[in-house]
Amino acid sequence: MISKKERLRVNIVWVIGIFLVWELGAFFLAGVLNDPMADAKLPYLHTIFWVIIQNFSELLGAAGLTFSRAILGFILGAGVGFLLAIVMSLSKTVEKIAFPYLIFSQMVPVLGLAPIIFNLVRDMNTSRTIIAAYITFFPVSVNMLSGLTSVDNEKKELMYSYAAGKKSIYFKLMIPYSLPYLFAGLKIAAPMSVTASILVDMLGSSGGIGVKLLYSLYSGTKDMFWASVFTSAAMGIISYSIILILEKKFIPWKKEVVQKEGA
Amino acid sequence: MEAFNYTDTTEFMERDFSNSKETGTEIKIENVSMVFPDKNGGEPVTALQNVNLEIKQGEFISLLGPSGCGKTTLLRLIADLLQPTSGNITVRGETPRDVRLKKKYGIVFQNPVLYDWRTIRRNVCMPMELMGMKKSERTARVTKMLELVGLLDFGKHYPYELSGGMQQRVGIARALAIKPEILLMDEPFSALDEFTREKLQIDLLRIWNKTNKTVIFVTHNISEAVFLSDRVVVLSPHPGRVSAVVDIDLPRPRDMECRQTPEFFDYMTKIRNSFEGV
Numbered sequence: 105m106i107s108k109k110e111r112l113r114v115n116i117v118w119v120i121g122i123f124l125v126w127e128l129g130a131f132f133l134a135g136v137l138n139d140p141m142a143d144a145k146l147p148y149l150h151t152i153f154w155v156i157i158q159n160f161s162e163l164l165g166a167a168g169l170t171f172s173r174a175i176l177g178f179i180l181g182a183g184v185g186f187l188l189a190i191v192m193s194l195s196k197t198v199e200k201i202a203f204p205y206l207i208f209s210q211m212v213p214v215l216g217l218a219p220i221i222f223n224l225v226r227d228m229n230t231s232r233t234i235i236a237a238y239i240t241f242f243p244v245s246v247n248m249l250s251g252l253t254s255v256d257n258e259k260k261e262l263m264y265s266y267a268a269g270k271k272s273i274y275f276k277l278m279i280p281y282s283l284p285y286l287f288a289g290l291k292i293a294a295p296m297s298v299t300a301s302i303l304v305d306m307l308g309s310s311g312g313i314g315v316k317l318l319y320s321l322y323s324g325t326k327d328m329f330w331a332s333v334f335t336s337a338a339m340g341i342i343s344y345s346i347i348l349i350l351e352k353k354f355i356p357w358k359k360e361v362v363q364k365e366g367a
Numbered sequence: 368m369e370a371f372n373y374t375d376t377t378e379f380m381e382r383d384f385s386n387s388k389e390t391g392t393e394i395k396i397e398n399v400s401m402v403f404p405d406k407n408g409g410e411p412v413t414a415l416q417n418v419n420l421e422i423k424q425g426e427f428i429s430l431l432g433p434s435g436c437g438k439t440t441l442l443r444l445i446a447d448l449l450q451p452t453s454g455n456i457t458v459r460g461e462t463p464r465d466v467r468l469k470k471k472y473g474i475v476f477q478n479p480v481l482y483d484w485r486t487i488r489r490n491v492c493m494p495m496e497l498m499g500m501k502k503s504e505r506t507a508r509v510t511k512m513l514e515l516v517g518l519l520d521f522g523k524h525y526p527y528e529l530s531g532g533m534q535q536r537v538g539i540a541r542a543l544a545i546k547p548e549i550l551l552m553d554e555p556f557s558a559l560d561e562f563t564r565e566k567l568q569i570d571l572l573r574i575w576n577k578t579n580k581t582v583i584f585v586t587h588n589i590s591e592a593v594f595l596s597d598r599v600v601v602l603s604p605h606p607g608r609v610s611a612v613v614d615i616d617l618p619r620p621r622d623m624e625c626r627q628t629p630e631f632f633d634y635m636t637k638i639r640n641s642f643e644g645v
Contacts, residue, residue, distance in 0.1 A: 258480045261448055266497045266545075267468045276493065280484040357483045357525045 123149055144326045152334060155327040163316065163335050170312040171339050173229055174301035177236025178343075181297065182290060184237065185244030192245075193252035193278070194270075210242050218304050232304045232312075236297040243296070244289040251285025252278050287351040294347045295340040302336055313339065391459075393549065393581045394422040394445060399454030401440050401607075413606035414440040418454070420600060420609060427575060427582045429592035429599045431638070437607025438585045439553055445583065446472055446551050458549065466549070470498055473542030473580075475552040479534035481526040487537055488513070488522035494545045512540040515574060532563035536570065543578060550575075550582045556591065565623070568594055572621060593617075593634045594626060601641050611641040 126149045134142035143151075156163060188206075192199035214235060221238075222231040255278055263273045305314020313336055320328035401415040415437040422428050430438040443449040444456060447463035458466045466472060481490050488509050495505045513519045516536040526534055535555055542550060556564040568591060575582055586592050592599045596615050603610040615634055617625055625631060 258476050258478060259482070262474065262476070262480050263497075264448065265446060265467060265472055265474045266470055266494050268497050272497055276496070277482070280482070283484070355484070357527060 147326060147330055151327060152330045155331040156334060159328065159331060163331060166311060166313045166316050167335050167339055170301045170305055170314060171298065173232035174236045174298045177233040177301065178240045178294060178297040180233065181237035181240025182244045182293065185241035186248055186286065188245045189248035189252060192249055206242060206245065214239060214300055214303060218307055222307055228309045232301045235300045235304050239296045239300040240293040243292040244286065247289030248282055248286045251282025255281050283355055287347065287355065290347045291344060294343040298339045298343050391424050392421050393424040393459060395457045396420040397455045399444065399451045399456060401437065401444065401449065402452045416606040416608050418609055422581065422583065424581055425579050427584065427595055427597045429584045429586055429596040430602060431586055431589065431592040431599050432602035433587060433604055436602040436604040438602050440607065442551055442553050442583060442585050446474055470545055471548045473545065473547030473550045475538050475542045475555045477554045477557055479538040481534055481537055483526055486522065487518060487524050490526065490537055491541045491544050494541060498545055508544060512544050516540045532559050532567060535559065535567065548580065550580045552582065552584045554585050569622065571595065576620060589635050589638050590626065593631060593638065594621060599638060601638060613638055
């Protein structure tokens, strides 16, 4: 085990290392190879940060718009995924009927699905939310279900020996047991829902970080493009961190769960 | 490990004598057979064949035998975790199912089977929640139970923070929490090291002495069975059946020294010989 202090030190070394390599690479491209496209291919890292600081409120506004829809969709999708898992665990028949379609649903590329949804609802915000939910529900559902089906027999027998009802069994055993699995699914889904929301931006939204990405790419404002890329990355990381913090709060007992890839 | 607190003995003396006599028959097992069908389509396995047994109220009885003798199966039949292929089990005239539905069994498994997400206190509390007991009542009872097993200081801990022996004691506290009439124990100490096991055996006898429950204790350890029991039921395998019933007339309360008496060894020899006859 590495101590917290040591881990912090390792992280600092990594950050400094990446910064230096990046700056060196940018210098090499611009100063040594004299590449005319250098500032598009690999701009200096410090200039990207400078652009972010200069356009901070603008980027934050765009990111906030996209992120809020992603969160809304994420919550909806997680809710649907959770309930679906419960229903599937309650009834083998439902599981048998629903599961193949769940997997099939993930074969439809979001890129193709997004315009269809947009055409149907004709509203950018609703589309963002629906697509984010669509992306979220599958990994959540699959992981939750794998938690519910892996409750050991002895734990169930204990409930049985006390003649516990279905409701008690679920609230006192099945669901709490499956929480670590649920969070494994949520951790996969969170950055994915952000990605989905950005993707919908690009379909012709008037605002959002995806629009920033697209416009700056086409209009040739390279600095802004890279600033948007960094903002998007930060959104993904933040979404993951939020789930991580919630996980620590809701699961104070220790349990290692191997993450199942949702899609 | 902590010493037990003897301040409150009255609470554990409470016992419902109204519907049966102290020495009455608690559990009657008549001609019970259990056959498990083979999953791969092979020969069915006869786990128990024509088992007859009467267990008295307040008795500490051990089901002893090698693996495959059906001792755990017999316990599970009494617990209504399995239904016999043929034969009849009655608990004070009722079916095991009725007794289970009335929540009169306390079960301790081989593994502690604690719920990882609950603190020790809330683990012990769980069966009482299922019974719909009032919160104030539950809190008081949990404290009493943890006191009884000497784990009062560990109430706020999570199971993973406790040693195997401590976890098993939590399991015992939980089983006793709802004042069961029959305590069913399925090799509860077999996963523990020898020192912890001997300590817990003494703990268990103390608790039993206080609560006076009927205890059915499954084990494959001869010395454990002799040390704990009023009667040892020896089962032999293929097919599982009762091959001997040995009364253990060692004086109670029993302590560590009891294990070194010639009588103790006599009983062990007697039981071991009953296996060789098979």
